[in-house]
Amino acid sequence: MLILPPSEAAEGVRPSRPIALVVGVLIFADVISAFESTMMLSALPRIIGEFRVSAVDASWTLTAFAMVAATSAAVCGRLGDIYGRRTLLILLLLGSAVGSVVSLSTGTLSGVIVGRAIQGVSGGILPLCFGIVRETVPKHRVSVAVAMVASAAMLAGASGTIVSGVLIDSFGWHYIFVFAAGVAFLAAACALLLPRSTMTVGAVRVDWPGALLFAPAITLCLLGVTNAARWTWGDARTLGSIAAGVAVFALWGWREVRIESPLINVRLFRDRKQGLALLANCLLSAGVFGSTGLAMQLMMQSPTNAPVGLGMSATAAGTAVFCISIIGFLLSPFSGRLSARFGARLPLAIGSAVGVGSAVALALLHDTVAQMVCAVIVLNVALVFMLTSLPNFVVEGVAPEHTSEVTGVHAVARTAFSGVGSAVATLLLSLSVVSGTQFSTEHAYNNVFLLVGGTSAVGLLIALFIRGRGGENPSRRAAPVSALAAEASE
Incomplete structure (x- = not known):
């Protein structure tokens, strides 16, 4: 081709x-x-x-x-x-x-x-x-x-x-x-x-054995993570599924670094920028992406006599979140322009910093619907800057013909670690409930927000450690995978 x-x-x-x-x-x-x-x-x-x-x-x-x-x-x-x-x-x-x-x-x-x-x-x-x-x-x-x-x-x-x-x-x-x-x-x-x-890697041999190993690896890990809330983290099914998935992942990774045309070229993530961007994705997915959705809906829909609850219907809560998400979508071109001019690290730093602020806002502003709307607006600003910065790291540092491959890895990481974050948030909310009810205490929600703020703070540190002002490196764009792998391993 x-x-x-x-x-x-x-x-x-x-x-x-x-x-x-x-x-x-x-x-x-x-x-x-x-x-x-x-x-x-x-x-x-x-x-x-x-x-x-x-x-x-x-x-x-x-x-x-x-x-x-x-x-x-x-x-x-x-x-x-x-x-x-x-x-x-x-x-x-x-x-x-x-x-x-x-x-x-x-x-x-x-x-x-x-x-x-x-x-x-x-x-x-x-x-x-x-x-x-x-x-x-x-x-x-x-x-x-x-x-x-x-x-x-x-x-x-x-x-x-x-x-x-x-x-x-x-x-x-x-x-x-x-x-x-x-x-x-x-x-x-x-x-x-x-x-x-027209922009493809050309006629290469597809690594079908790699696909056959990758599919059960991600399936087993997600099976354990997504069911941890009802199986509990200490259950043999949870631990067994995750352990088996990790073992198959290790076998898959060992194979991928040794073949000429891997399904996913993991060597690309030896590059400092790409590796740190993936790490930030994993942490933010577990924090802001994975844990806030559950906590936010519970806060909105729990009855007003609960320790934290606004008594909103499911339709009202969903409509509020959707309307606020429109604000985030309208901000996306601004985030993109910042990436184009200063590099994706700036939107990531802004999103992570606002993510810390959103954790504080959610912890303090939840007594009325108006307060909750303000807190969710802050959260959505954080989300849009985070979401839009991560694929732009790929644009900055990966050859065009490998764009979908690397962004696919980011999508997998976001799915997996969002599941981890959701399961951890569920666990935190279940550890402190009002006696005789199923309602979580305010302390339990604050622990979830501590997770959100902590992962966002680490995301900010990662953004500060990423080098480079931005803009694509022309030599990297045209460089073959083998050359990039050799450069990253030096």
Whole structure:
């Protein structure tokens, strides 16, 4: 396949499609993936009642999606770098639509779970979108476009519970899948408007054995993490799943550094900037991304007679979060411009610093709805700067033909460590409850906010340790993987 010459890739001669069209289509595709990740939350009570199953059984509609989505983010990012991102993007959108049809047509819980697992292939959409931005948008606008695509995921995730709630109340939970299938087919049709991929790594041998090792590794780890809240961290199933996953990961990593064309070139993360950016992603995912969503919804929806509670309905709480997320989305171009001018380390530092402030705000401002709205606004500002800075680190330091591969690793890390953060937050909230009730004490919530503030503070330190003012290094953009690996190992 044709590799775009570095000079053309860097400067981006006149785009073959309007930039607004390209970015709009990619945001639409990204919205599909983010929506599908949250759309089942509102449907769980109806599924439990209709199929007469336990909450544990019904939660597999979430777990199955998450496990496949994490694997898809890494594997499909690499495949897109090899075979062309537009083609694979269309295939993932069609696969997502097929998953909705399967969930809708079987009439059994197992069928819904299988369909949700197929839907999980949409987890690979976001890394592909970043790669398409980089190969189709002129260099001076890449950072802003990447920031807008990244922040769209936050906005779409917040809208998932609202849209699904309206569909459930008006028509029934089955129509969630009707809606999801329809928009996925529409997004696939729109993706045909994107220019064909020309920036690929060329004809290389796909590391299928690496894929076969990576899939069970991430599945076992996520299985243990996502079920830790109900199994407990000391349960043999939790520890066994995580230990087995780590062991398979170790075997996979040992193999990947020894082959010429790995599924994921882990040598890329020996580079100081890329390694620190990934570390920051892991910490912030466990803190701000993973733990605040649960605590925030509990604070909003718990009754007013609880130690912390505003008595809001699920719809009101979801609508409030969605409206506030719009503010974050509108800030994303500003974050992108900062990345373009000063480097991604500045937005990461700003987001981490505001993350510390959001922890303080959530701890102090939760007695009234107005106070809570102010605290959540601060939180969303932190989230948007963090979310938009991380993919721009990849833009700054990784060759264009490896963009989807590396951003896929970041997506996997965010999924896995968000699960860890959610499980830890659940544990912290369960350690201190009002006697005779299920309501967590204010002290328990403060422990969660301490986790958020602590991880954000470490994220700020990491940002300060990242060297470089920003802007892409032209020599790095064109450098082959082998040369980059040799440089990083010196």
